[in-house]
Amino acid sequence: MSARGRGYRYVGPDELKTAVRPGGGGRRIGSAADFGSWIAERSAEELAEPFTFVVGTDGVLRLAPRRSEHVACADADMVLSAGEISFTHEVVFRRCPGCQEHNIVREDDFVCVFCGSDLPAAWNVDPDPTA
Structure with missing residues (x-):
């Protein structure tokens, strides 16, 4: 077990655990690219529902369609x-050029909630230092 925390073993019905086939569990998501390729394979019906997830003792997220058993997702x-x-709507962040506070832009209202300054349309929370 990892030093990241306590691990939990499966405690449900034996028939669900014995039905697990090695390598047939959830998809390991170790990067944005992994998530992008996995989510692109999902149907519209699957995307409308939450997904089954586990975090392994290695700290890696594994995802499976909702109707999957957690024990199967975890192999x-x-x-x-x-x-x-669930993965919901995009959250847009901007840093206020006036007061430097971080804002969440809601309903395309690019105005700082702290000082009322206009927020930039382009991402500026962590600008590229090489640009």
Whole structure:
């Protein structure tokens, strides 16, 4: 087990655990590219629902369609966490050029909630230092 936290073993019905086939579990998501390729394979019906997830004792997220069993998503291994997860609308952040506070832009209203200054249309929270 990793030093990242306590691991939890599967405690449900034996028939679900014995049905798990090695390598047939959830997809390991170790990067944005992994997530992008996995999500692109999902149907519209799957995208409308939350997904089954586990975080393995290695700290890596694994995702599977909602109706998947957590024990299958984890390949019957111990986990740090398990549940359902949704990926909702994009959250747009901007740093105010006036007061330097970070803002969440809601409903395309690019105005700083702290000082009322206009927020830039382009991303500026962590600008590229080489640009």
